[in-house]
Amino acid sequence: MGIQFKSVSHEYFSFSNNDEAIKDINLTIEKEGEFVAILGHTGAGKSTLVQHMNALIYPTSGELTVFGTNLPPKKREKVNHLRQKVGLVFQFPEYQLFENTIIEDISFGPKNFKVTKDHALENAKKAAALVGLGEDMYNKSPFQISGGQMRRVAVAGVLAMDPSILVLDEPTRGLDPKGRDETMEIFKRINEEENKSIVLITHDMDIVSKYAKRIVVLKEGRIVFDGCKEDLYVHPDFHLFNLDYPTPLKILKYLNEKLNIPFVPRYTKEDLITYLKGVKL
Ligand SMILES: Nc1ncnc2c1ncn2[C@@H]1O[C@H](COP(=O)(O)OP(=O)(O)OP(=O)(O)O)[C@@H](O)[C@H]1O
Ligand SMILES: [Mg+2]
Numbered sequence: 718m719g720i721q722f723k724s725v726s727h728e729y730f731s732f733s734n735n736d737e738a739i740k741d742i743n744l745t746i747e748k749e750g751e752f753v754a755i756l757g758h759t760g761a762g763k764s765t766l767v768q769h770m771n772a773l774i775y776p777t778s779g780e781l782t783v784f785g786t787n788l789p790p791k792k793r794e795k796v797n798h799l800r801q802k803v804g805l806v807f808q809f810p811e812y813q814l815f816e817n818t819i820i821e822d823i824s825f826g827p828k829n830f831k832v833t834k835d836h837a838l839e840n841a842k843k844a845a846a847l848v849g850l851g852e853d854m855y856n857k858s859p860f861q862i863s864g865g866q867m868r869r870v871a872v873a874g875v876l877a878m879d880p881s882i883l884v885l886d887e888p889t890r891g892l893d894p895k896g897r898d899e900t901m902e903i904f905k906r907i908n909e910e911e912n913k914s915i916v917l918i919t920h921d922m923d924i925v926s927k928y929a930k931r932i933v934v935l936k937e938g939r940i941v942f943d944g945c946k947e948d949l950y951v952h953p954d955f956h957l958f959n960l961d962y963p964t965p966l967k968i969l970k971y972l973n974e975k976l977n978i979p980f981v982p983r984y985t986k987e988d989l990i991t992y993l994k995g996v997k998l
Contacts, residue, residue: 718782719748719882719914720770720803725779726938727765738765740938742779746770748802748881751914752905754925757935758959763918764808766935767884770916771803772796784881801830804880808887808918810871811860819862819870820845820855826878837877844877847903864891872900876907882914883907889921897921901928926963926984934958946984965989 725742739762746753755763768774769781775789782788784802804826807813816822824841828834845855848869854862859870868888875883885904889897905928908915919925925932925946932949934942936958942949949955950966962970965983973980978996983989 718745719784720744720746721780721782722769722776723780723782725769725776725781727769727774728777729765736938737777738762738938739935742766742940744933744940744943746882746916747914748784749912749914750908751882751916752908752928752930753914753916754929754932755916755918755935756920756925756932756958756960761935761959762938763935764886765938767805767886767916767918770882770884771805772799773805798830801826801878802880803882803884804875804878805884806868806871806875806886806888808890810864810867813871813874814859814867817858818856819850819859822859822870823873823877826874830878840877840879841873844873847876848873849899865893865896868892869900872903880913882916884916886918887920888917889919889924897924904928922961922963923965926965934960947982950982 722742722744725739726737727739728737755766757763765774769776770783772783772788775781780787783799786796786799788796790796814822816825820841823845824837827837827840832840850869850873859867862870868891872888883904889900892900901924904915904917907913917929929946932942932944932946933940934949941954941958942952950962963984965985965988968989969980969983972978976998981992983992
């Protein structure tokens with residue numbers, strides 16, 4: 718098993734109202750093959766939840782196990798190796814970059830995990846290619862590139878460590894539609910071909926519908942839904958989750974109201990088109 722939360726809560730000590738940012742979380746993320754989207758309104762606790770997954774922060778109550786290590790760790794027990802197993806790309810990638818050049822930044826992780834310098838560089842180049850960063854970018858400063866490019870560098874830095882579980886906090890934010898689709902296709906490939914688990918925070922319901930195999934919804938720090946998309950949009954409390962419908966469902970609803978076209982749920986643009994081609998008007 719990869720990551721297991723048992724009744725986990727987290728309270729930030731600076732919290733003025735003494736409330737918990739996540740509450741009574743029970744959640745298991747398998748170490749292979751999952752594609753989980755974490756959804757919820759701003760402030761719902763998504764970033765707080767995922768920062769537990771690679772031991773950046775610890776539960777203030779409950780039990781958390783990451784690849785067999787109970788967290789918080791015992792005195793002097795190291796947790797660094799967990800960051801190789803679970804790679805986290807931050808919500809704001811500029812906090813994650815710090816080396817002088819892009820290629821040094823991407824190879825920092827593997828170098829730190831005891832691979833040789835040459836091997837680290839090789840991993841870094843492979844990861845850079847995977848996210849579409851060409852050789853012309855290698856020696857640029859990670860602080861003199863666009864937000865979208867910074868995000869790619871941060872993703873490459875995590876991929877270069879070859880984690881089992883990849884946790885991505887809004888990885889497509891600030892990308893144009895082409896960049897968004899390319900980035901998502903990379904994660905899809907990693908999930909399908911390398912069988913790595915992906916945990917993805919996003920506000921983009923079209924991404925959720927197209928890629929996620931499982932959806933977890935947070936509301937005010939609690940999990941209010943954990944299941945598949947087919948069940949999410951028809952959930953009796955959906956209107957309380959502060960979520961939007963994906964575009965294909967919105968179009969189908971509209972066509973149903975205006976043209977009486979039967980509402981048969983379709984979750985991607987491609988499936989919607991196939992369905993509409995077969996509809997007799
Ligand atoms: N470092 C911190 N110190 C104190 N409070 C924090 C800290 N980080 C987050 N919080 C609080 O914890 C709650 C959950 O925040 P979190 O960042 O996990 O939400 P989120 O779901 O990721 O939101 P967003 O969609 O805006 O990124 C919020 O009320 C937030 O103000
Ligand atoms: Mg967040």
